[in-house]
Amino acid sequence: MAQRNKLKFIILGLLSEKELTGYDITKAFDSDIGEFWSANHSQIYPLLKRLEDDQLISHRLTITGEKLEKKVYSITDQGAKELNQWIGEPTPALSATKDEFILKLYFIRKNNDPRLAPMLTEQLNLHKNKLIHLQQQMEKKFHNQSDKNNFGHFLILQHAIQRENGYTNWLIETIQGLKSK
Amino acid sequence: MAQRNKLKFIILGLLSEKELTGYDITKAFDSDIGEFWSANHSQIYPLLKRLEDDQLISHRLTITGEKLEKKVYSITDQGAKELNQWIGEPTPALSATKDEFILKLYFIRKNNDPRLAPMLTEQLNLHKNKLIHLQQQMEKKFHNQSDKNNFGHFLILQHAIQRENGYTNWLIETIQGLKSK
DNA sequence: GCCAGCATGTAACTCGTTACATGATTAA
DNA sequence: TTAATCATGTAACGAGTTACATGCTGGC
Numbered sequence: 001m002a003q004r005n006k007l008k009f010i011i012l013g014l015l016s017e018k019e020l021t022g023y024d025i026t027k028a029f030d031s032d033i034g035e036f037w038s039a040n041h042s043q044i045y046p047l048l049k050r051l052e053d054d055q056l057i058s059h060r061l062t063i064t065g066e067k068l069e070k071k072v073y074s075i076t077d078q079g080a081k082e083l084n085q086w087i088g089e090p091t092p093a094l095s096a097t098k099d100e101f102i103l104k105l106y107f108i109r110k111n112n113d114p115r116l117a118p119m120l121t122e123q124l125n126l127h128k129n130k131l132i133h134l135q136q137q138m139e140k141k142f143h144n145q146s147d148k149n150n151f152g153h154f155l156i157l158q159h160a161i162q163r164e165n166g167y168t169n170w171l172i173e174t175i176q177g178l179k180s181k
Numbered sequence: 182m183a184q185r186n187k188l189k190f191i192i193l194g195l196l197s198e199k200e201l202t203g204y205d206i207t208k209a210f211d212s213d214i215g216e217f218w219s220a221n222h223s224q225i226y227p228l229l230k231r232l233e234d235d236q237l238i239s240h241r242l243t244i245t246g247e248k249l250e251k252k253v254y255s256i257t258d259q260g261a262k263e264l265n266q267w268i269g270e271p272t273p274a275l276s277a278t279k280d281e282f283i284l285k286l287y288f289i290r291k292n293n294d295p296r297l298a299p300m301l302t303e304q305l306n307l308h309k310n311k312l313i314h315l316q317q318q319m320e321k322k323f324h325n326q327s328d329k330n331n332f333g334h335f336l337i338l339q340h341a342i343q344r345e346n347g348y349t350n351w352l353i354e355t356i357q358g359l360k361s362k
Numbered sequence: 363g364c365c366a367g368c369a370t371g372t373a374a375c376t377c378g379t380t381a382c383a384t385g386a387t388t389a390a
Numbered sequence: 391t392t393a394a395t396c397a398t399g400t401a402a403c404g405a406g407t408t409a410c411a412t413g414c415t416g417g418c
Contacts, residue, residue: 005377006284013288023397037284038277043378045399068386070397087289088296091282094307096219098279100187101272102340103218107194108268108333115269116332126275146358151297152289159283159351166347170340177327186405204369224406226371249414251369 007039007047008056012083015057015075022048022071032153035134035160048073056082117178124171131164188220188228189237193264196238196256203229203252213334216315216341229254237263298359305352312345 014020014028025048026041028034048071051057056079059071075083101123108116138144138157147154191214195206206229207222209215229252232238237260240252256264282304289297319325319338328335 006279006281007377009288010284016288017290021397022399026397033287034277036278036280036287038378040379041398042380042400064396065387068397083288087285090303091285091300092303092307093281094311095279095281096215097217097341097344098187098276099217100274100276102337103187103191104268104272105333105337106214106217107190107197107264109198109331111327111329111332113332119272122271122273126273130275146292148292150290151292151294152286155355156283156286158355159348160278162347162351163278163344166343167340170343174336174339188405202369203371207369219406221407222370223372223408245368246415249369 005047006037007043008051009083009086010037010039011044011047011051012056012075012079015073016080016083019072019074021073025073035137036156051079055079111178117175120171120175120178124168124175127164127167127171131161131168134161134164186228187218188224189232190264190267191218191220192225192228192232193237193256193260196254197261197264200253200255202254206254216318217337232260236260292359298356301352301356301359305349305356308345308348308352312342312349315342315345 010033011025014025014033020028022041022045025044026039029037029039048057048059052059052073055076057073057075059073062070062072064070101119104119134157138161141147142150142154142157192206195201195209195214201209203222203226206225207220210218210220229238229240233240233254236257238254238256240254243251243253245251282300285300315338319342322328323331323335323338
């Protein structure tokens with residue numbers, strides 16, 4: 001066995017809301033779910049086939065235009081059952097963060113290393129942009145208010161915003177600290 | 182090509198400080214570097230061999246007791262060069278966070294879902310413990326003060342503490358919010 | 363003598379990325 | 391008509407996990 005397949009549950013979770021094609025699922029990683037997870041279509045299509053073999057999902061064919069076939073997938077009762085079981089079971093492992101910038105920082109020993117300032121500034125820009133993007137999503141989707149019918153999505157956006165806020169503040173303070181040396 | 186091998190640079194980074202055996206490197210993931218990265222010995226030993234083939238590291242044999250052989254690895258000039266090149270080059274990608282708890286939360290739609298409170302409480306305990314552990318590490322290694330000769334390690338500990346602090350605060354506030362409904 | 367920990371490896375498997383490959387639809 | 395996007399797949403490879411496998415050392 002290798003690591004627990006979480007993409008499986010993402011697909012089941014997306015299909016639990018409405019039926020989707022493989023292409024729709026792929027696109028979901030460019031927006032909403034892409035804020036905190038990634039996947040490529042080359043991983044999604046074979047998995048859809050496997051989930052259908054396992055009877056967790058099923059599909060129907062539709063034709064767009066003259067002959068463009070789409071496979072529209074839906075979740076089965078068994079699939080919904082497995083999804084809810086996964087959500088309900090404990091999530092005991094705090095996996096490593098695996099932030100490449102943090103890793104590089106770990107190997108910088110001297111506080112006067114000339115690479116520090118440009119590295120910190122580069123990250124500050126990235127995280128600032130991410131923060132702005134998340135705040136725009138929050139405003140667009142929830143008007144900055146909790147939504148009782150999409151509560152989980154609201155919570156994780158809120159969480160991501162506070163995380164990026166903390167990250168940028170730490171970067172700003174660290175850059176400030178470097179200057180006043 | 183698959184994803185960029187970061188373990189390679191972790192090994193080079195660890196060896197840039199002092200010579201180590203594969204076992205020492207494996208153990209490093211139980212303590213210091215384990216705060217933010219993970220790896221198994223089954224991944225480390227073959228990679229050590231590969232890095233030696235590429236002449237980025239070299240080893241000498243030592244005998245402990247009667248016949249226990251250890252391979253003590255050191256970094257080569259070429260290895261040090263590649264390590265520093267990696268540290269110095271841009272780190273433009275903000276990879277997805279891939280936090281399984283956050284993923285589950287995304288698929289909880291109703292704010293009165295009975296699974297919410299126990300899920301949040303479970304995570305609060307995990308992140309509280311992590312925070313305490315990190316604070317102890319900070320006290321033990323740096324006496325809560327910046328160290329100009331191990332500056333990167335100090336910074337990432339500081340960063341991890343602020344991150345876990347933010348995470349626990351968000352969890353506490355969310356749990357509070359659930360109760361006052 | 364025994365057991366925890368030291369020490370090093372391989373095998374089998376799944377996950378995940380990049381690249382290759384093809385064709386249809388739609389709107390400018 | 392042509393380019394962007396829709397739509398679905400496969401191939402090759404490297405990363406990462408779990409399990410299998412073996413033997414030594416040091417302290418009680």
